[in-house]
Amino acid sequence: MSDSLKLSLTRRYRFSASHRLHSPHFSEEENHRLYGKCNSPYGHGHNYVVEVTITGPVDVATGMIANLADLDPFVELEVVEAFDCKYLNEELPEFRETVPTTENVVREIYRRLKKFPTARLERVRVEETTKNSFEISTES
């Protein structure tokens, strides 16, 4: 086997949460114009899907880049438990000052998962709906 190959492993997780897009930098009217329905004052929700991609050498003893028995509880704790059934604007301190657009959500999830100890985080992709997705990759 002379080819040099790169392997990555991707796992999908889910959480449901509500948010409201509203920026203190703009007037009520400007917020309404900019964010449209997403500016509705009581918030609205999505079934988010989080795709987590890790990379690194495959351990010969296990055949794995990382054991899902380690990755799953890590993502459950850092992301699913933290985000599931929450109002992102009020219940996550990171979104008190930052608008919880999915760009900012994916960035926050990436920041949390970057600490995964046994493989390199390569990419996080968040589907806000089946039509919209946002991703962030580690620069190689």
Add this chain to the structure above:
Amino acid sequence: MIRVTRKVEFSAAHYYHNPALSAEENRRIFGKCNNPHGHGHNYVLEVTVAGEPDPATGMVLDLKELKDILQREVVDRMDHRHLNYEVPELAGKIPTCENVAAAIWHLLVHKITKGKLDRVRLYESPDLFADCTSDHNGDGATPEAGARG
């Protein structure tokens, strides 16, 4: 450059067990996947070939040809088989999604003569997949290739 992707499915059994480790270690590392009776998946394989379309045919490669290669090299070898016992390319390896994807890459890479094999993506379930690609920048993510003892 254009990327062309073809999808096929196969169903196979496997279990995870490293004979170099104790029974207890195997259970601890592999959990339910260590069940010696095995279990199975409906694997979905996406194979991507990259290249420039031939001006005469408008194709990077004939998808019928790719379909035949995937059938012969992958489906005929792996469909309704036990990956631990019946697939020589996986002998001595734990048939994880990562290792099966790498084995499929090696089965296909020299069989695709029009265009270049760009990516092998193997779904073990809709929520878990491995990607195998050429390591262009050599960032140390090269899989171990040797058989383990």
